[in-house]
Amino acid sequence: MNSKECIVLAGGLGTRLRGVIGDQPKCMAPVGGQPFLHWLFRYLDRQGCTRCVLSLGYRHEVVLDWLQTQDLPFEVDYVIEHEPLGTGGGMVLALQNCQHEQVFVVNGDTLFNASLEDLLQTHLNADAETTLALKPMQDFERYGTVEIASGNEITAFAEKQPCQEGLINGGIYVISRTTFVSRLFPAKFSFEKDYLEATVGEGRLYASLDSGYFIDIGVPDDYERAQTEIPQVLGAS
Secondary structure, X not given: OOOEEEEEEEOOOOHHHHXXXXXXXXXXOEEOOEEHHHHHHHHHHHOOEEEEEEEEOOOHHHHHHHHHOOXXXXXXXXXXXXXXXXXHHHHHHHHOXXXXXXXXXXXXXXXXXXXXXXXXXXXXXXXXXXXXXEEEEEEEOOOOEEEEOOOOXXXXXXXXXXXXXEEEXXXXXXXXXXXXXXXXOOOOOOHHHHHHHHHHHHOOEEEEEOOOOEXXXXXXXXXXXXXXXXXXXXXXX
């Protein structure tokens, strides 16, 4: 398995979880007796990740103190947003510390047990700029949907609405770094709104479908569900 480098977007405030986790950064929310970041690292390790760059912001010192206590499975570097830069700005900042041309990105509040190798192969075969791991879901209304053509090119993003079935953005990407950064983004921008939705017609965005376990811990109900489900999926800590 080839080496893999991954950015973890872990600067979120966790506003909707504040009543449950206090003022901790969302990636440090306890799940099954461990910070959520512990489970993300376990997932990335199993997927062959060899280097991780954390994009940190809110209360970053809590994350850095925790890292000092861990026997980490791979090299971990970090960047710090001293003011909120949005998902895109945090990503571009972290890319400055990356060493590979193809860089994976995961959200620090989402676990999607998707195959990074399958994602990468789809990306390379399509000569894509960015490839998204999409999760097929049924009976949902919390997520927007993604539409694809027969060759897995992404053709549209639809707003959140009740859906019987559809493909959702699972929050895992692989990016061709040089092409992406050459767009000269502003310092603050949304990766989803200002990049994905803005460039969807250019033929550079592709999809890799994966039926792996998915959960977003950003709301209390799903956070509660994660307490038992994630240790079952990834093995008790």
